[in-house]
Amino acid sequence: MASVNKQQREAAARLKRYEARQQLNATQNKRRVRDNVIAVVGVVAVAALAGFAQFFYFESGPGAPTPTPTETAVAGENVGAPDADLSEDRVWTGEFTFNDTTTVGIQLDGTLAPQAVAGFVNDFGTGYYPGKVCHRLAADLSFLQCGSIDGTGSPDPGFSYGPIENAPADDLYPAGSIAMARGADPYSNGHQFFIVLSDTTLDGSTGGYTIVGTVTSGLDALATLVAGGVDPATVGQDGSGFPLQPVTITGFTIE
Template sequence: MVASSKKHSREQRDARERLRHYSARNTVHENSLARRKRDNLLSVGVGLVVIALVATAQVFYFSAGPGTPEPTPSFTPDPSASAPVQENIGDVPDASVSEGRIWTGELTLNDVALGIELDGAAAPQAVASIVDSISSDYYAGTTCHRLVKTDNAGLIQCGSLDGTGASDPDYAYGPVENAGVGGFYPAGTIAMARTGNNAFSNGRQFFIVFDDAIIPDDAAGGYSIVGSVVSGLDALQSEIIAGGIVDDAEDGAPVIATSITGFTIQ
């Protein structure tokens, strides 16, 4: 009986020891799971903070920092910025003057005669302005003060009254009509110049595209296409454009001083 009692006691001790070891391992396991859960939550939190910081840095870089995109120059009669005005200024003729039809005529730059067509249906307000300005002899003697020759554009801008390209503060109209699709203005295009980001800053100045041009839209859109040159573009290239730009620039005054010596329409 004594031996049996001792054996039973030893078995009880062994059972208690196994239970203690099991409880200890289980506690360690549970603590490990809890610690792993805390670590995972901490990792997720740190990751979200890092993503937020990276996103903030990118926004700053591209909106206010060194990654800010360079502004694209506008083909505008006035290099100074102006606040958009959403109404016509001055004695702007009614759009009905364009009669919604095709006008044909001749524009002469120095001794180069260009046959032109103006589309009163596509750009009624702009064509009305040109027709009215021709009838009042506004264009006679005005200059072509600006020549642009880049990989993306070739154009000459005309109609500057004082020769500087400054806009007339007493005459402006809008909106933009018949702009180039996707910023594309094919060779031969005649379009109105305006101040950047202002759809109601069209005046009397216009530009003639002699090489296909890509002119990106700005906040106001594109540039009003009023018509096209149907003859004489080659002569314009050889007799005026070929002379180049002052100081060998890509954008500036033409070396061959150019003015409008004739403008007729019918």
């Protein structure tokens, strides 16, 4: 009888060990499935973020595609922008410094582009520009675009204004022009601007771009800074992209 009881106990122990192994395997399988799901979600999230970044990168500025209007879009209104009177209806002088090494003298004309100049005066007061990168260089090196809120070309949802001011009637932007980048809406001007490095003609069919001022010195030095061209890893459909030599605004003054 004792032998039978011993065999029963051993059988019961084997059954428990078997059931424990089965439960462990089931738990490990569930964990693997969970880890795989997390990995797939992570890959999808990274791809989505990359897609959004690329979308915003080519959202505004010269040559940007015209987006399809949506029912929720608000056009023709200023958002968070100062009154044009802040420009004081006068010419402002100042400097941009890039990479701590290249200084560009500028004039901003508050008589010809009062709303855009008011935007620059506002951004000077808030210390907006230092630290912002120049994210877009034309394929032919004709212009350099700077001032994006996140460094990838995204617009600032809390700061936009219009109308288009002082756009050239012949669509020719002379070298040294400082103009405002925008999307399809004439009231989508914001922080982003582009400096024209060589005479260039831009499509004016949607109203052109506000020329807010001119470079008074240092244009050749800025052209030299970006002479390496566009980073091949960032080239978009129109050939523009990040400068191969990264460019950051390290100083901005006006008076």
